[in-house]
Amino acid sequence: MSLLKVENLTVRYGAIEALRNVSFEVNEGEIVTFVGSNGAGKTTTMRTLSGIVRAASGRMQFKGTAIESLPSHQVVKLGLVQSPEGRLVFPDLSVRENLLLGAFARRASHAELNRELENVFELFPRLQERLKQDAHTLSGGEQQMLAIGRALMAKPSLLLLDEPSLGIAPLLVQQIFQKIVELNKKEGMTVLLAEQNARMALKIAHRAYVLEVGEIVQQGDAQVLLKDERLQKAYLGG
Amino acid sequence: MFDFIQYLFDGLAVGSVYALIALGYSMVFGVLQLVNFAHGELFMVGAYFVMYAISLGLPWPLALAFGMCSVGFFAVIMERLCYKPLRGAGKLAPLITAVGLSLLLQNLVQAILGPNPQSYPASLPEGYFSNALKSIFPSPEQIQLPQLPEGLFDWGEIVVRHRDLLIFIVAVAVTLGLELFLRKSRPGRGIRALALQPNAAKLVGVPFDFTISITFFIGAALAVLAGLLQGMADNQVTPYMGISSGLKAFAAAVLGGIGVIPGALVGGLVLGIAERLLVGYDLSTYKDGAAFFILIIVLLLRPQGLLGKARMVKV
DSSP states (O other), X not given: OEEEEEEXXXXXXXXXXXXXXXXXXXXXXXXXXXXXXXXXXXXXXXHHHTTSSOXXXXXXXXXXXXXXXXOHHHHHHHTEEEEOTTOOOOTTSBHHHHHHHHTGGGOOOHHHXXXXXXXXXHHOHHHHHTTTSBGGGSOHHHHHHHHHHHHHTTOOSXXXXXXXXXXXXXXXXXXXXXXXXXXXXXXXXEEEEEESOHHHHHHHOSEEEEEETTEEEEEEEHHHHHTOHHHHHHHSOO | OHHHHHHHHHHHHHHHHHHHHHHHHHHHHHHHOOOOTTHHHHHHHHHHHHHHHHHTTOOHHHHHHHHHHHHHHHHHHHIIIIIXXXXXXXXXXXXXXXXXXHHHHHHHHHHHHOSSOBOSSOOOOSSHHHHXXXXXXXXXXXXXXXXXXXXXXXXXXXXXXXXXXXXXXXXXXXXXXXXXXXXXXXXXXXXXXHHHOHHHHHHTTOOHHHHHHHHHHHHHHHHHHHHHHHHHHHTOBOTTHHHHHHHHHHHHHHHHOTTOHHHHHHHHHHHHHHHHHHHHTTOXXXXXXXXXXXXXXXXXXXXXXXXXXXXXXXX
16 A cells, blocks of 8 residues: 655755656555665655655645645654654754654653663664763764664654665664664564665665656666666666 | 952842843744844833733733733744744844844834833823723722832841842742753753754654744743843833843853853853942943953853853764
């Protein structure tokens, strides 16, 4: 069943068209990835979905609700939650406070919150070790875990991950991608992943869309795209 | 030496009023990076509002609550009409708007209520509006003025007026209460999140417009409280009282570290006491310059303010 359906999305920054007539969908239980180089429009897509940027035209439906004109906090309430590019953790707050703010939209009870903190720690034990540290003292990889953990605290039905590998040591990137697969397999979490590291992303995704200067130029089964000649030349270094 | 300590105590009251106004500057700057120069005018409007409400016969706690709510909502509407449309228009446009709003409010009050200082209890200027009000509130038989205590603590060389101490305690309590609100309450945590990382706050579901409104409301309400205290202390209100107090409170907010709540209290007290010291040592000519002189020195040595945290901007 289609959880998210986007039709003919166009986004402009002043005179520049960042996205042109982009259509895609995400089904329940899938990992879908957007690949493409810097400036292709991946982050713009994510920001538009979350209601941070407004679309010039087009339709976005999440769980059957039109979200193109909803303010960001209502999008979060519906269960469309993002871990943003650059992580954007709350620098002066502790890891724990960051995670608790993740549940801001939900008005959950203390017991519930503690249970979910446990779930996040199970996924990222490192966060539990750092619980009382201020977020800005964490390494890039740990901050990325925190950003994903914070998003999970909102109990998303669709998790948006924008560039989780950006500026992180390769070993940690591997680890984080494994966790994404784990989330998807064990908990049936639906994931929409925007990633410059096309090879990593295609390996774990079910389906993929290729963005080039604001337009979708290719789409299909991730494993098929992984072997696609044109894509290999453009994004996969061989 | 005793003189010096005496001046410290004497500076508490005026410093506390600066602090209460500075809290509003600081909160608004925290969430929007906007210096709301109209904030000093909210203090002035609040002082008038509460004074007239008292003069109409309202018991003063009611008048104060009424004034805090009314001016609070006025600030919210002002933000929606004047600042919200300018979001994303850079920093200069809202700043100029703030200066414009400040001038507008000053002149509006002067045009409607007259340029002369008025003292408690004041009657509204004649006119349709005031006649209508007077018919609702028939001339009060007794006006209940808030009584600032008149007593003294007399410790020989040093004398502290109860009223100064009371004003100081109010300012400290309000600052602590505000800090508690920001840390523990749901809207408070939203305000903090928005100040720390606006886009992340939106992504965890903090309602942006609503949170901005709350921030303006609280800032304005505290300015009204400051307006009442100042009005009582001076026993008069004028359309210009917001200019110097507003500017000095802004200096206090920056001095303490703008965006840091206890910083506003510290900044306000430092300025209030500094002014009193100058007056005490026969330098009262320089009193109004003191705030800005101190501000310049502190900004040179500690640009983030006394309690502010220096932050490296990662590129």
